[in-house]
Amino acid sequence: xxxxxxxxxxxxxxxxxxxxxxxxxxxxxxxxxxxxxxxxxxxxxxxxxxxxxxxxxxxxxxxxxxxxxxxxxxxxxxxxxxxxxxxxxxxxxxxxxxxxxxxxxxx
Amino acid sequence: xxxxxxxxxxxxxxxxxxxxxxxxxxxxxxxxxxxxxxxxxxxxxxxxxxxxxxxxxxxxxxxxxxxxxxxxxxxxxxxxxxxxxxxxxxxxxxxxxxxxxxxxxxxxxxxxxxxxxx
Numbered sequence: 012x013x014x015x016x017x018x019x020x021x022x023x024x025x026x027x028x029x030x031x032x033x034x035x036x037x038x039x040x041x042x043x044x045x046x047x048x049x050x051x052x053x054x055x056x057x058x059x060x061x062x063x064x065x066x067x068x069x070x071x072x073x074x075x076x077x078x079x080x081x082x083x084x085x086x087x088x089x090x091x092x093x094x095x096x097x098x099x100x101x102x103x104x105x106x107x108x109x110x111x112x113x114x115x116x117x118x
Numbered sequence: 119x120x121x122x123x124x125x126x127x128x129x130x131x132x133x134x135x136x137x138x139x140x141x142x143x144x145x146x147x148x149x150x151x152x153x154x155x156x157x158x159x160x161x162x163x164x165x166x167x168x169x170x171x172x173x174x175x176x177x178x179x180x181x182x183x184x185x186x187x188x189x190x191x192x193x194x195x196x197x198x199x200x201x202x203x204x205x206x207x208x209x210x211x212x213x214x215x216x217x218x219x220x221x222x223x224x225x226x227x228x229x230x231x232x233x234x235x236x
Contacts, residue, residue: 043220044222045222045223047223053229054212054214054226054227054228054229055163055212055223055226056226057222057223057224060221060222060224061222066224098162098163100163100222100223102216102219102220102221102222103220105176105178106165106167106178106179106180107153107165108165109162109163109164109165110162111162112162112163
């Protein structure tokens with residue numbers, strides 16, 4: 012299975028901060044990666060697909076980059092509604108696998 | 119818009135069979151990959167498997183011996199069965215849709231908490 016390693020596992024940030032989350036794949040997954048946001052008691056929601064394409068309706072402060080084995084999710088200016096847990100997930104190879112999550116908390 | 123509504127029992131005893139159904143509305147059923155994922159504090163997000171509208175399945179090898187997925191296109195429903203459950207199968211189970219083989223998970227059900235306890 013392809014291992015997806017996210018870092019950090021948690022972070023504290025203030026409103027307006029720039030936040031960067033990293034995801035590393037154990038082998039080349041091209042750009043077959045998505046980023047998801049999950050709030051307590053809710054299902055994950057897709058933010059980014061194909062590593063860097065913004066899901067329709069998602070604010071432009073979210074962006075994704077990378078290919079191969081190194082990927083990044085950036086929130087350019089953190090807003091109150093962005094406090095949540097973020098996951099990366101690869102769909103290049105079965106079985107699909109996910110990172111362990113990054114919990115973004117209020118500083 | 120596309121909605122996925124989950125149905126099924128949430129409390130099971132060890133050795134019983136988990137059975138969940140996902141009803142799709144607001145969009146077509148054909149030409150997509152219908153997926154099951156579960157989430158627990160211990161394992162995080164775990165992909166269980168998926169089925170397309172023809173009934174072709176792909177399962178996670180870690181669960182394949184106990185998993186069966188089925189699909190009913192006329193009613194826009196797909197289902198998951200997991201046999202011989204144990205406490206390790208306690209998790210929130212989600213259904214979801216992928217648009218194609220290399221697609222991310224664009225639509226999710228609300229989730230069903232399944233607890234296994236004697």
